[in-house]
Amino acid sequence: MVQENPQMIWNPKDVQKLIYLLIDEYNKRAFVDGIPKDSNMWQEIAQKLDIPNYPWLSVAQGIGKVNALKQDYRASQFLKDQIGVGWNEEKNTIDADDAWWDLKIAVNPYIVKFKNKGLVNYPQLHLFFGSSTASRALRQSSFQRAPTPEEYVRRDHDLLG
Template structure:
């Protein structure tokens, strides 16, 4: 599926003013534009016949888009397995610690065990 996404993005890359025909669920472009694009990459020919729906494009953007998460707890499809395991184990440790605290009241205990 990522190959299809990359092909679709490379078709639209750098293009401005592309229209979308919601009734036909496809790009609204002249045949000359398609001919030029198909000359650039013959794989575009299949996209001329059947283009991804807006819903699929949105899902692709969520999965493969350029959005970048920040922070120590982030994982990415492009991460190597070792980095993923490190983040995963760190999050597991946090979750285990959180299980022992049922409410904020449990944290308010003095040294002699009486609630503060």
């Protein structure tokens, strides 16, 4: 029996192609508040990807990858928002000692993958995810002070239960 949505291993070229397809749709104003106007858009993107080793690419796999990219973007943005540390241009990530990283990883475990190398597609992902706004437990208005790391943890706990 064939598995309906097998685990997919994305190579960097396919990820880049997905990002450019998303940006194209974004530029066409195909999204309202981060949600596609047309639910068929995901099917069209899956067809346009045309990944040779994965001809059965499903909409769920495409959406799953987009959600993973958004999570990576948010983790990378969390790092960019830190103060009191340097930036390592070669690694494209924060230049800090292990104690700093341990403290921040305890607050946001998703950043661990960026300790030695930054998010490769950050500029493109910033175009797509940078203007999205949060709602409910994750909302932040322009007149509020930036949340502390503890506030991020509390919000995540409130959101995830």
